[in-house]
Amino acid sequence: MKLIIRNNSPTPIYQQIKNAITSQILSGELAEGEALPSIRQLAAEIQISVMTIKKAYDELEKEGYLQSRQGKGTFVAPKNMELIREQKQREIESYMQKIADIANTYSIDRQALEDLFHLFLKE
Amino acid sequence: MKLIIRNNSPTPIYQQIKNAITSQILSGELAEGEALPSIRQLAAEIQISVMTIKKAYDELEKEGYLQSRQGKGTFVAPKNMELIREQKQREIESYMQKIADIANTYSIDRQALEDLFHLFLKE
Amino acid sequence: MKLIIRNNSPTPIYQQIKNAITSQILSGELAEGEALPSIRQLAAEIQISVMTIKKAYDELEKEGYLQSRQGKGTFVAPKNMELIREQKQREIESYMQKIADIANTYSIDRQALEDLFHLFLKE
Amino acid sequence: MKLIIRNNSPTPIYQQIKNAITSQILSGELAEGEALPSIRQLAAEIQISVMTIKKAYDELEKEGYLQSRQGKGTFVAPKNMELIREQKQREIESYMQKIADIANTYSIDRQALEDLFHLFLKE
DNA sequence: GTGGTCTAGACCACT
DNA sequence: GTGGTCTAGACCACA
Numbered sequence: 001m002k003l004i005i006r007n008n009s010p011t012p013i014y015q016q017i018k019n020a021i022t023s024q025i026l027s028g029e030l031a032e033g034e035a036l037p038s039i040r041q042l043a044a045e046i047q048i049s050v051m052t053i054k055k056a057y058d059e060l061e062k063e064g065y066l067q068s069r070q071g072k073g074t075f076v077a078p079k080n081m082e083l084i085r086e087q088k089q090r091e092i093e094s095y096m097q098k099i100a101d102i103a104n105t106y107s108i109d110r111q112a113l114e115d116l117f118h119l120f121l122k123e
Numbered sequence: 124m125k126l127i128i129r130n131n132s133p134t135p136i137y138q139q140i141k142n143a144i145t146s147q148i149l150s151g152e153l154a155e156g157e158a159l160p161s162i163r164q165l166a167a168e169i170q171i172s173v174m175t176i177k178k179a180y181d182e183l184e185k186e187g188y189l190q191s192r193q194g195k196g197t198f199v200a201p202k203n204m205e206l207i208r209e210q211k212q213r214e215i216e217s218y219m220q221k222i223a224d225i226a227n228t229y230s231i232d233r234q235a236l237e238d239l240f241h242l243f244l245k246e
Numbered sequence: 247m248k249l250i251i252r253n254n255s256p257t258p259i260y261q262q263i264k265n266a267i268t269s270q271i272l273s274g275e276l277a278e279g280e281a282l283p284s285i286r287q288l289a290a291e292i293q294i295s296v297m298t299i300k301k302a303y304d305e306l307e308k309e310g311y312l313q314s315r316q317g318k319g320t321f322v323a324p325k326n327m328e329l330i331r332e333q334k335q336r337e338i339e340s341y342m343q344k345i346a347d348i349a350n351t352y353s354i355d356r357q358a359l360e361d362l363f364h365l366f367l368k369e
Numbered sequence: 370m371k372l373i374i375r376n377n378s379p380t381p382i383y384q385q386i387k388n389a390i391t392s393q394i395l396s397g398e399l400a401e402g403e404a405l406p407s408i409r410q411l412a413a414e415i416q417i418s419v420m421t422i423k424k425a426y427d428e429l430e431k432e433g434y435l436q437s438r439q440g441k442g443t444f445v446a447p448k449n450m451e452l453i454r455e456q457k458q459r460e461i462e463s464y465m466q467k468i469a470d471i472a473n474t475y476s477i478d479r480q481a482l483e484d485l486f487h488l489f490l491k492e
Numbered sequence: 493g494t495g496g497t498c499t500a501g502a503c504c505a506c507t
Numbered sequence: 508g509t510g511g512t513c514t515a516g517a518c519c520a521c522a
Contacts, residue, residue: 002380012512026230028373029380031388033395033456038494049514054495062308063228067463071494071521078460079396083340088225091333092236095218096243098329102211103244110244113215117240120219121226121233127274134248134275142277149279150325210279214324217313258497272476284509295499300510309474317506317509334471338482341464342489348457349490356490359461363486366465367472367479 001037003046013048017056025065025076036066036074124160126169136171140179148188148199149210159189159197247283249292259294263302271311271322282312282320370406372415382417386425394434394445395456405435405443 003020005013024030036042039057043050057074060066064084067077103113126143128136147153159165162180166173180197183189187206191197226236249266251259270276282288285303289296303320306312310330313323349359372389374382393399405411408426412419426443429435433452437443472482 014512022228022230024380027375028389028392029375029385031392033392034388040494049516051515052513054497055512057495068495069521070496073494078456078463079392080344080464083344085229085231087333087337087340088229088231090336092222092225092231093239093243094329094333095222096240098326099215099218100243102215106208106211108208108211108215113244114240116216117219117237120216120223121236129273129275134270139275142280143274145279146274146277146325210324217324260497268476286509295501297500298498300512301497303510314510315506316511319509331475331477334475334477338468338471338477339485339489341468342486345461345464346489348461352454352457354454354457354461359490360486362462363465363483366462366469367482 001042001045003042005046005048014052014056014059017048017053018060021056021060022065026081030076032076032079034076036076038073124165124168126165128169128171137175137179137182140171140176141183144179144183145188149207151207153199155199155201157199159199161196247288247291249288251292251294260298260302260305263294263299264306267302267306268311272327276322278322278325280322282322284319370411370414372411374415374417383421383425383428386417386422387429390425390429391434395453397453399445401445401447403445405445407442 003017005016007013009016011019021030021036030036036057037045039050039053042048043053057066057068061068061074061077064080065077066074068074099113102108103110126140128139130136134142144153144159153159159180160168162173162176165171166176180189180191184191184197187200189197190200222236225231226233249263251262253259255262257265267276267282276282282303283291285296285299288294289299303312303314307314307320307323310326311323312320314320345359348354349356371393372386374385376382380388390399390405399405405426406414408419408422411417412422426435426437430437430443434446435443436446468482471477472479
């Protein structure tokens with residue numbers, strides 16, 4: 001597995017690992033069902049603590065990209081991706097509805113709301 | 124008034140009462156100026172000592188959530204609007220944070236997100 | 247905060263912590279907006295590593311129960327709970343639809359499917 | 370045939386081709402017995418050396434995914450049904466695991482879950 | 493061998 | 508003070 005980690009980057013190492021893996025899954029370089037390097041192996045390969053790799057793998061599993069099986073290894077999850085994205089889309093819409101409701105009820109300024117929104121998006 | 128008190132809980136009963144009331148005030152279930160049940164009435168209703176209710180009401184008054192008027196009863200303090208706005212502001216921010224997180228994790232297009240946001244706001 | 251941790255339990259410590267906190271949130275003992283003990287404080291109190299507490303808090307944050315703010319502390323999230331449960335309900339339904347679709351397409355035995363389902367539920 | 374090849378990717382091109390084809394076979398986009406484009410045709414189509422395509426096809430034949438018949442072309446191997454069933458079985462298990470996880474995390478009633486499951490199965 | 497959990501430190505950034 | 512990240516070990520359970 002090819003991974004370039006920048007120690008001096010402000011992006012946490014586990015996040016860099018997550019980004020690299022998701023981009024490879026989304027581009028098809030990592031096919032569904034394919035095995036990933038074991039956490040220890042990858043840790044040795046890129047000179048990073050096992051726990052850091054584990055954290056990246058754990059989060060990717062919760063997000064639906066990977067699937068771990070004790071004693072067997074970690075694999076690219078079957079392609080739920082469209083399903084997951086649909087769900088996340090709906091989740092976003094319901095949060096927006098909530099925001100709109102609150103803004104209406106408490107007459108919060110729309111311009112302020114938009115500025116806030118841009119702030120969060122640009123992070 | 125809806126209150127669920129657990130006798131076997133490690134949380135002191137007066138604290139459970141305080142939690143329930145503040146949560147109802149902040150969520151808007153108890154509107155500002157609204158009358159709370161009298162100490163004796165509530166004590167009878169939930170089978171709790173009058174002293175315990177009084178302690179809860181007293182502390183809530185000290186903290187600015189309630190206001191008791193001699194001979195008239197206890198009311199939700201009117202100056203909560205700022206408190207509530209702050210609370211709602213934080214609520215909106217937490218929703219936006221979630222939207223931003225999801226958008227980052229699943230690489231959702233920012234322009235589409237903004238369009239959606241305008242859609243909900245203009246409703 | 248009152249927490250009883252069993253070191254000899256098969257349930258991981260971080261899971262025991264999560265269970266205790268969610269049950270207190272759902273029962274109202276922990277009101278929305280209320281501060282939780284800091285990770286270090288709780289770690290000292292129950293004699294557990296800071297990282298273990300952190301893991302429990304982290305997962306509770308991802309699940310929508312808590313909200314952490316750097317430099318300030320960790321708080322019970324505003325009551326999105328009904329919203330989140332609705333979303334999770336829909337998520338479950340879409341997974342079930344997927345299962346039903348696959349089972350239909352590949353004529354997988356329904357009884358085997360049910361047995362499998364019971365197996366996973368009873369874990 | 371839909372193939373996206375990245376020249377600047379760290380994954381060797383023949384591996385990218387293998388990944389794309391296995392993924393399409395396992396997901397059913399390529400049905401058993403279906404003909405694949407000829408080596409020369411595919412090479413021309415995606416602007417890749419004939420040798421590279423041949424290497425990918427050869428390895429996929431060794432792994433049992435494809436079957437080439439002298440003078441006729443290359444086809445998806447017919448005995449994939451078991452492979453696919455295994456894959457689908459694992460897919461179903463992963464969905465069930467997700468359902469069980471959500472149900473545990475958000476304390477969703479098991480009976481309701483079973484009723485829902487029967488509903489979807491009987492459709 | 494694999495992943496799953498846990499520890500006891502450390503340093504950083506924010507307030 | 509708070510949370511956020513990371514390390515270099517350890518032991519367990521599964522296969």
